[in-house]
Amino acid sequence: xxxxxxxxxxxxxxxxxxxxxxxxxxxxxxxxxxxxxxxxxxxxxxxxxxxxxxxxxxxxxxxxxxxxxxxxxxxxxxxxxxxxxxxxxxxxxxxxxxxxxxxxxxxxxxxxxxxxxxxxxxxxxxxxxxxxxxxxxxxxxxxxxxxxxxxxxxxxxxxxxxxxxxxxxxxxxxxxxxxxxxxxxxxxxxxxxxxxxxxxxxxxxxxxxxxxxxxxxxxxxxxxxxxxxxxxxxxxxxxxxxxxxxxxxxxxxxxxxxxxxxxxxxxxxxxxxxxxxxxxxxxxxxxxxxxxxxxxxxxxxxxxxxxxxxxxxxxxxxxxxxxxxxxxxxxxxxxxxxxxxxxxxxxxxxxxxxxxxxxxxxxxxxxxxxx
Numbered sequence: 605x606x607x608x609x610x611x612x613x614x615x616x617x618x619x620x621x622x623x624x625x626x627x628x629x630x631x632x633x634x635x636x637x638x639x640x641x642x643x644x645x646x647x648x649x650x651x652x653x654x655x656x657x658x659x660x661x662x663x664x665x666x667x668x669x670x671x672x673x674x675x676x677x678x679x680x681x682x683x684x685x686x687x688x689x690x691x692x693x694x695x696x697x698x699x700x701x702x703x704x705x706x707x708x709x710x711x712x713x714x715x716x717x718x719x720x721x722x723x724x725x726x727x728x729x730x731x732x733x734x735x736x737x738x739x740x741x742x743x744x745x746x747x748x749x750x751x752x753x754x755x756x757x758x759x760x761x762x763x764x765x766x767x768x769x770x771x772x773x774x775x776x777x778x779x780x781x782x783x784x785x786x787x788x789x790x791x792x793x794x795x796x797x798x799x800x801x802x803x804x805x806x807x808x809x810x811x812x813x814x815x816x817x818x819x820x821x822x823x824x825x826x827x828x829x830x831x832x833x834x835x836x837x838x839x840x841x842x843x844x845x846x847x848x849x850x851x852x853x854x855x856x857x858x859x860x861x862x863x864x865x866x867x868x869x870x871x872x873x874x875x876x877x878x879x880x881x882x883x884x885x886x887x888x889x890x891x892x893x894x895x896x897x898x899x900x901x902x903x904x905x906x907x908x909x910x911x912x913x914x915x916x917x918x919x920x921x922x923x924x925x926x927x928x929x930x931x932x933x934x935x936x937x938x939x940x941x942x943x944x945x946x947x948x949x950x951x952x953x954x955x956x957x958x959x960x961x962x963x964x965x966x967x968x969x970x971x972x973x974x975x
Contacts, residue, residue, distance in 0.1 A: 607632045610648035612641045613658040613968065619945035619957030622937055628658060630964040637960055657969040659940060661697025662921040663947040663956050665774065665877070666733055666822065666850055668702050669884035674895065675701045676710050677884075681724065684717045688728035691882070694920040695967045695975040698730045698948070698955040700774060702881075704895075705736030705747040712762070719769045730953050731772030734763075735821060739801035740778040745826040746895065746915035747801065755782050764793035772951035776821040778802035779812035791816025796951055798850075801826045802837055809840035813847060818874070819950060820849040822881060823866060824858045825914070842869045848950045850879040851942075853927050854919040856906055857881075860932045867934065877946035878924050883907055883916035922973040929973075 608631045616626040618638055627644050629636040644650060669675055671690030678684045687701055703714045711734065718732040736747055738755045755777070767773040767790075774796040777787070780803065790797050799812055800821030805828060809817075820827075820841040828836030841849045851866070852858060858866075870876055883900065884893050892901050900907050900915045907916045919927075921943050928934040928942070948956025955965055967975060 608636075608648050609651050610639075610644045611651045611653055611658060611966070612644075613653040614655045615657040616958070617657060617659040617937075617940050617944075619660050619948075619959070620941065622657075622940075628958055628964070628966065633964055635958050635960055635962050635964050638958060653968055659967055659969060660944045660956050660958050661965045661967050662695045662943045663730075664691065664696050664699040664880055664882070664921060665947050665950060666702050666735070666879035667691065667696075667699045667882050668704060668916055670882060672884055672890065672893075674884045674893075675703045675714055676706050678714060678717055681717055681720050681726070684721050684729070685726045688726060691920070692728060693975065695922050695969075695973075696920070697728055697965050697967065698953065699728055700731045700733045700772060700951065701729070702733040702735050705739060705744075705751045707751060708759075711737075715762075715766045715770075719766065722770055729771075730955065731770050731774070731951060732766075733774040733776070733798075735776040736801065738775075738777045738781050740781060740803050743778065743801045743803050743826045743828075745801060746900075746909060746913055755786055760786055760789060763790060763795055767794040771953055772796060774798055774819065774951065776800040777817075778804065779808050779817070780804045784811055784815035787812055787815040787817055791818070799827075799837055799841075799847075803828050804837060806835040806837075806840050806843075809837045810844060813840070813844055818846060818848060820847050822857065822879065823849040823851050823876065824862060825852065842866060843871060845871045845874050848874045848946070849876045850947075851876050852881050852917050852919070853878055853924040853932070854905065854917050855927055855931055857914065857917060863928075863932050863934075867932075867938075875946045875949075876942065877950060878921060878928075878943045879947070880919055880921060880924065881917040882920065883918075922969070922975055925973040 610627040612627040616623040797817040798819035830838040928939040944956040
């Protein structure tokens with residue numbers, strides 16, 4: 605058995621560009637380079653992957669569950685590992701499991717599991733995303749309004765301690781419910797602050813960005829819309845280069861026209877990246893499940909409460925890539941970056957690119973992004 609291999613494919617995407625008829629050189633589990641298929645060094649045995657597209661593994665920063673488990677229901681490290689593993693057959697090899705608004709006790713338990721997962725290098729786990737509980741009740745979506753609350757000094761200290769022990773920690777807050785000083789403290793402590801579930805206007809959102817917020821959670825959904833006299837968070841997300849923005853590309857959460865407008869309008873260096881907002885049903889064939897004691901129904905490509913409120917999404921990243929390319933008209937290169945290098949850059953972890961000395965974390969796509 606050799607510790608070297610050259611993986612050849614018709615196309616190789618490295619996180620920034622697509623190479624035709626190329627090979628990824630791997631030595632001892634790490635990327636050693638990308639070369640033309642005709643220029644492979646003799647010491648690298650060739651593994652021919654055929655006509656597919658070889659890509660970095662996909663990166664998802666908003667994943668509520670998988671394999672029949674919600675993150676809030678995880679009790680053991682094995683539960684957390686099972687959630688992560690459910691997304692691997694779907695091409696996702698790096699993710700930040702996401703806890704929606706819950707009790708302080710559940711939040712502390714989940715963060716403890718995340719710290720343990722980081723210490724034991726659980727595959728796929730790259731940190732946590734806490735979506736709440738410091739949100740706006742008026743823009744709660746499927747979150748439990750009785751659990752939404754202000755951020756206390758104890759909360760802040762807890763998050764800062766967690767950030768020191770996790771590969772990354774993202775927290776979604778509504779800027780009208782936290783103070784700029786709290787946002788500034790979180791950012792200085794290494795927390796990635798994202799704005800969402802908010803009715804705040806443009807100037808408040810801009811102020812949160814100046815304080816240290818760098819991201820926007822599921823663009824267009826559960827936030828103040830772009831209006832001609834008040835641009836809201838949507839306007840801030842597109843107009844201000846400081847913000848990156850997650851996007852659910854399933855054709856249900858955001859219309860293709862709105863996606864095209866957003867992509868054309870977004871000012872950099874912040875970028876729009878893909879998220880699934882996946883729930884526990886991912887990787888299973890269940891038709892319903894519970895969330896905080898309420899039944900979530902799975903039908904017609906949607907997940908919703910009995911009253912029709914959307915509750916997460918029933919999509920994976922390969923399906924999101926197909927929709928972006930076929931339903932929205934996004935070019936393949938941009939779509940791939942939105943699911944790999946862009947989200948990786950948001951949280952600053954070394955995934956999403958096939959670069960020298962990085963772990964050989966790759967996925968092979970066939971036609972229409974089939975894994």
